[in-house]
Amino acid sequence: MTRFLFVFVLVFSSMIASGQDDLLSLIEDDEEEETLFTSALWKTTRVINLQSSENVAPGTLDFRISHRFGFVNQGAYEFFGLDNSTIRLGLELGLTDRLMVGFGRSSFQKTFDGFLKYKLLRQSSGKKTMPFSLSAFGSMTINTLKNEDPDIEVLFTSRLAYAFQLIFARKFSTGFTAQLSPTLIHRNLVETTDEKNDVFALGFGARHKIGKRLAINAEYIHVFPGQIADQYTNSISIGVDIETGGHVFQLHLTNSTAMIEKGFVAENTGEFFKGDIRFGFNISRVFTLWDHKGKQPK
Amino acid sequence: MKMMIRKTLLLGILFLISGQLISQKYYTRDGKVVFESDAPIEHIVAENNKAICVWDTESGAIEMAILIKSFKFEKALMEEHFNENYMESEEFPKAKFKGLIRNMSSVHLGDDGAYTAEVEGELSMHGVTRTVVVDANISVENGKVQCIAIFEIAVDDYDIKIPSIVRDKIAETVKITVDLDLNILNK
Numbered sequence: 001m002t003r004f005l006f007v008f009v010l011v012f013s014s015m016i017a018s019g020q021d022d023l024l025s026l027i028e029d030d031e032e033e034e035t036l037f038t039s040a041l042w043k044t045t046r047v048i049n050l051q052s053s054e055n056v057a058p059g060t061l062d063f064r065i066s067h068r069f070g071f072v073n074q075g076a077y078e079f080f081g082l083d084n085s086t087i088r089l090g091l092e093l094g095l096t097d098r099l100m101v102g103f104g105r106s107s108f109q110k111t112f113d114g115f116l117k118y119k120l121l122r123q124s125s126g127k128k129t130m131p132f133s134l135s136a137f138g139s140m141t142i143n144t145l146k147n148e149d150p151d152i153e154v155l156f157t158s159r160l161a162y163a164f165q166l167i168f169a170r171k172f173s174t175g176f177t178a179q180l181s182p183t184l185i186h187r188n189l190v191e192t193t194d195e196k197n198d199v200f201a202l203g204f205g206a207r208h209k210i211g212k213r214l215a216i217n218a219e220y221i222h223v224f225p226g227q228i229a230d231q232y233t234n235s236i237s238i239g240v241d242i243e244t245g246g247h248v249f250q251l252h253l254t255n256s257t258a259m260i261e262k263g264f265v266a267e268n269t270g271e272f273f274k275g276d277i278r279f280g281f282n283i284s285r286v287f288t289l290w291d292h293k294g295k296q297p298k
Numbered sequence: 299m300k301m302m303i304r305k306t307l308l309l310g311i312l313f314l315i316s317g318q319l320i321s322q323k324y325y326t327r328d329g330k331v332v333f334e335s336d337a338p339i340e341h342i343v344a345e346n347n348k349a350i351c352v353w354d355t356e357s358g359a360i361e362m363a364i365l366i367k368s369f370k371f372e373k374a375l376m377e378e379h380f381n382e383n384y385m386e387s388e389e390f391p392k393a394k395f396k397g398l399i400r401n402m403s404s405v406h407l408g409d410d411g412a413y414t415a416e417v418e419g420e421l422s423m424h425g426v427t428r429t430v431v432v433d434a435n436i437s438v439e440n441g442k443v444q445c446i447a448i449f450e451i452a453v454d455d456y457d458i459k460i461p462s463i464v465r466d467k468i469a470e471t472v473k474i475t476v477d478l479d480l481n482i483l484n485k
Contacts, residue, residue: 023352023361026483027325034348036367036391040382057374094374174388212383213461245464246375288373 038123041133041171041179044248044284045092045100045117047205047219048237049256049264050181053133053169055117056094059290064090064104066259068280071270081278088259093289098122108258115139115163123171137165141260158189163261165203175209183221185266194229199266213243217250221265228266235264236272239280250282324353324407324443324480331364332475340467342376344369351478353445358402360417362395362476384458385424393423395430405436412437417447426456434476443480448473 042052045062056062066088070081078084085107092102098119105112121134143159162185169179181203190197205219221235239252255270255277257263270276290296329349335342349364366387371377381387397419399405405413413436421430434447450471453460460468 023323023354023359024350024363026323026352027327027350028363034365034368036365038388039367040378057378060374174386245379245467286375288375291372292370292374 033127035124035128036126038125038133038171041123041169041177042207043215043241043243044250044282045102046250046282047179047207047217048239048250048252048254048282049235049259050179050203050205050219050221051115051117051135051137051165051167051261052205053119053135053167053179055098055100055119055135056092056286058094058096058292059288059294060094061287061289062090062092062094062102063285063287064088064092064282065285066090066280066282068254068257068259069278071276071278072253073275073277086257086259104260106258106260106263108260108263110144111141111260111263112144113139113141113260123169132168132170135167135169137163137167139163139261141262161185161187161262163265165261169205176207178204178206180204181221183261183265185262187262187266192229195266196227199227200224201265203265207241215241217241217252221268223265231269232266233268233271235268246286248282248284250284252280252282253277254280256280322355322407323483324355325483326351326478326480329362329364329476329478331369332473332477333369334473334475335469336473337469338466342371342468344371344377344380346370349476349478351480352483353399353480355402355405355407358399360395360397360399360419364393366391366393366423384453384460390424393421395419395421397430399434407436407438407443410438410440415445421451424456424458428455445476445478445480447476450474 042054044052045054045056046052068086070078070084072080074081088104088106090102090104092100094100100117102115103113115137117135117137119133119135121130121132123133124130139162141161143161147154164184165181167179167181169177171177183201183203185199185201187197201221201223203219203221205217207215207217209215217240218238223234233255235254235256237252237254237256239250239254242249242251255272256268257278258267270278327350328347329351331346331349333344346364346369348368349362351360351362353360366385367381369377369380371380397417400416400418405415415434415436416431417434418429418431420427430449432447432449434445437444450473452471454470460470
């Protein structure tokens with residue numbers, strides 16, 4: 001009898017003990033685990049020249065001002081390149097969690113560009129685990145330079161070029177993100193027979209955060225041999241991202257002039273390691289047009 | 299016969315004890331937590347509807363947990379900065395509260411009415427644990443239990459640094475509102 005009682009007391013006291021130890025475990029067991037999407041792989045939508053795996057958030061308009069100056073090795077007379085600048089102005093808008101659209105105008109070949117970027121896969125943990133993000137990017141550009149040669153008729157279609165890219169990115173840790181961007185550039189018309197209409201390339205990008213609001217970025221775009229003329233080179237860039245509230249400042253050193261894929265992938269000049277380096281910056285300023293409930297912010 | 303009575307009595311007592319020991323618990327999985335920062339330039343509000351909470355009315359023990367990433371902000375960039383720069387939610391994904399209702403004996407969840415519960419416990423977030431004391435308003439209506447608590451926390455107490463450049467946009471003390479609709483846990 002006493003033994004009976006003793007066992008009962010033991011059982012109950014153990015129940016109390018486990019019950020009071022962690023109350024939440026009572027409901028966490030059958031709690032549906034959530035899928036947590038990894039956020040902020042990059043500070044903004046560009047690594048430097050390359051599109052990053054980030055999109056502008058839905059309802060957010062990103063006004064981008066980008067400059068690339070002349071080669072630093074032009075010396076003091078050209079104020080180390082700052083006398084010459086190439087500009088792209090862009091307006092880019094997030095439409096959904098996955099889709100963004102952008103328009104821009106570059107002084108490089110007086111080009112208008114329009115693009116779409118769509119997140120096919122998003123890096124996540126929790127219920128659904130996805131080790132990397134994958135985005136698809138497509139753009140069309142129109143060169144609007146005046147035709148200087150009256151003997152040649154330039155068709156509208158000859159002014160068009162396209163870029164297609166897949167962006168594989170992974171945030172390896174809070175501080176380190178890397179991406180691979182297989183790229184296809186198609187130009188309807190090329191200048192010389194040395195150049196192919198279709199150019200295949202592989203872009204590499206990486207960033208390392210050195211503070212909560214500061215990161216170092218680097219990128220390199222490898223054009224597979226035999227597709228572009230000899231004077232063209234591969235794009236190499238290194239820079240910093242500085243974030244201050246609604247702005248992101250990207251300051252960099254690069255050998256690229258153009259800020260559209262066609263230019264910095266297939267028509268890039270300058271030997272980075274021979275000192276043909278330009279200073280450049282991208283400034284991003286975001287405005288919230290509508291919030292996640294579809295309302296205009298106050 | 300005497301033995302029989304003793305056995306019955308004993309079982310009866312055991313039943314009573316067990317009834318008391320397997321006490322009533324209340325819980326929610328969709329508790330609301332609102333974060334509010336009122337600074338001179340910017341008023342920031344974020345809402346999280348995924349707080350989980352279990353309240354043992356016998357011992358007065360109460361526990362809550364919330365995923366930092368589930369806070370929804372008006373502006374996407376605020377949400378990103380909240381997670382990336384301030385809460386560092388990849389490193390510290392949850393905020394937890396583990397506490398005790400000190401005046402449990404005067405809170406009768408079985409009877410309709412309004413009560414004030416004195417809650418004291420440990421709030422852990424961003425890798426820092428601190429003691430929080432707060433009065434919660436409990437209202438019981440037709441057996442439905444609602445629990446509302448409003449309190450303020452100094453972000454610096456939790457090792458969250460606000461750079462001087464955004465000091466006019468982010469308050470040093472933020473208001474937290476917890477609003478729970480609790481149900482009986484059948485377990």
